[in-house]
Amino acid sequence: MVTLPRTDVTVKDALLATLLAGIAAAVAVLWPGVRDLDAPGALLLVAAHVPLALIRRWPAPGLLALVVLVLPYHLAQYQHHALVPAEVIALFAYAVLGRRVRIVLTVVAFLLAVCVVGMAMRAGGGSLREQIAVIEAVVSVVIAVQVWRVHRARLATITERAERAERTREEEARRRVAEERLRIARDLHDLLAHSITLIGVQAGAAAHLVRADRPIAREELADALASIAGTCRDARTELRGTLQVLRGTDVAASGTLPGPDGIGDLVEAARGSGIDVALDDANVGTLPPEIGVAAYRIVQEALTNVVKHAAANHVTVSLAREAGGLVVRVSDDGKGPSGGTPEGFGVLGMIERARSVGGTLDAGRGEAGGFAVTAVLPLAPAPSAR
Template sequence: MLPFSGAAPGSRRALRDDAVLAAAVTLLAALLAAFVRDEHRPDAIGWALLMAANIPIVWRRRSPQLVLLAVAAFVVPYHTAEFTDIAAVPVEMLALYTVAATGRPRRALLTGLTVVGVPLAINASVAPYQVTEVLRISGWIVAVLLLGVYVRIHRQYVASVVERAERAERTREEEARRRVAEERLRVARDLHDLLAHSITLVGVQTSVAAHVLAADPERLDRKAVAKALDDIAETCRSARGELRATLEVLRSDPDEQRGPLPGLDGLTDLAAAARISGAEVDLSVRETPADAPPAVGAAAYRIVQEALTNAVRHGGPGLTIRVGVRTEDAALKVTVTDDGRAVRDPDHTPGFGLVGMRERARSVGGTLEAGPRDEGGFMVDAVLPLVPVGGLR
């Protein structure tokens, strides 16, 4: 497991790389044994031991300690016979390095104590004159073990850095996806609120014009028809302006400051637009703080807009709508009720209006309840804290 080798232990690539490495170390050992001047050059047995010591290197990553024992089984007799010592050094150091680079520092320490301590003890009792030589060689052994420990620690550090970088990248990607999802949801809510409201008013106003035209063609009320058509044109102009503003936001830089949010001061226009459609609208806005958070005001505006749209669409003729906005218990309370008598199809698939209103309320930390009233009609009741937890747009 050299610093430049990244193959997984036991894989084909690892075996192939280590086989090539074993061949290179064997060639180096043969060159050292053949050309280094030494009066104890290996004989046939020495060559066999030297060559056999390099074979286990092929499996060094799979079983580092067993490979070290196998190498020792061949090099110990080789050194005992006092053949050319330097020829066996490469395979010995490679086996020691592998043990240190693949295990914990404690294993490297125990290996070093064993490899150094056993020969030192034997030579001290049998051949004291060789103790100095053993100590000299021990320095190289310690250096190789320390190199293996350093490589292992460095690899762990690099792996941790890479892992942190990947985790940070995943976090950034998830945050980007979350922002995209939130932006898509916001755009969907805005377009739904805008188009549903405008299209509903246009539909009602068109019905009024058609009714006037068909009621009594002989005595056509041109002023009523002109008034209905003017209302339709005004609604279309208003919708076109809001749609253009929404598209400009989509085309602009997300980091740029967006335009002002719709707020409580726009409720009067919403009520007037609903009156044009033929509904009687009673708007009551009282005790609202002038410094209410813009996000809360925008949420209230959109909730009233959607509630009026639904009431006009489903309430039927002779509709009366009551809109109440007030401050109570540090929250803005929005109530929209109607006395519509239209019968709704129970199999009708609900749209996104109620879902959008609830999302508007939740976006500022509020709640919203909606449903039919016992006395008839429909009710929307929202509570919007004046200290919002999120923003709109």
């Protein structure tokens, strides 16, 4: 769309006003009204067209100047139809560009009514009917323009609401994409970090057996390699389940979603790295699937951090129902984080995992040293035993 400079618009409006003034003068001369067009009438007629050149820039002053000039012209009984185009254009321009349109148009209509009364007092019935017809035409145009303006405003409101709704949908889509990316990153981190850490520890143990000065204990080496193979199988199974979830595949039947039943396998894998791990998950009962997955992932990441960073000898893993919630706790006797503040994506992932199900998670130095992770996950009240 090409936007014309303001000066070019003013020049074009002035040319249009000059053209309309010439046509109006020709009409007033060729078809005179009650009174022939004389010098004062011609001056009023031409002057009434001057505001049209400026009404786009100043709608209210332009309309006011036009009304001040056309009222004496009509009251003097000159050719009334000659000014109808200028009046219609001025009213139309103000209806589109002006402010307080209803009040201003009401005042203009009142002034036109005063003009009709004045003409009725000075002229006969024929002239009165003629002026009423002219004013009816002008008022009809004004009403039509006002209806069009209201329609345009309503259409603009509808368009704005549609654009706002579209922006809201786009923002919601972006938010969901960001949340999904975060969930994918969290799942892959929990899965791969745990499996790769255990494989690294087990492979190191196997390498130590091979490099040892004493004869190779084939059974110990076979156990180490079997642990690596088992960890790879478990990782492959979990990765398949994660990919099925991302693809929207139903994994409920295949049982590949991790849950509290798999925490025992996590404990055994941690024990395979040479750490003494105690598990207490008595009386946990059946958990909602999302709570079970969150508890599993939190224990998985906590044990991964112990194996990688803690240099611990003993770890305690406990799950218990307390006050309508599931409390998951993993504590060790290792060296703990430097400065007492947990760092890295692992702890952040555990916090996000707990929040995703409406729970909370605290991670920091334990009361007796080491490091402790405590998560509280909300549960529906457990059914009472009968």
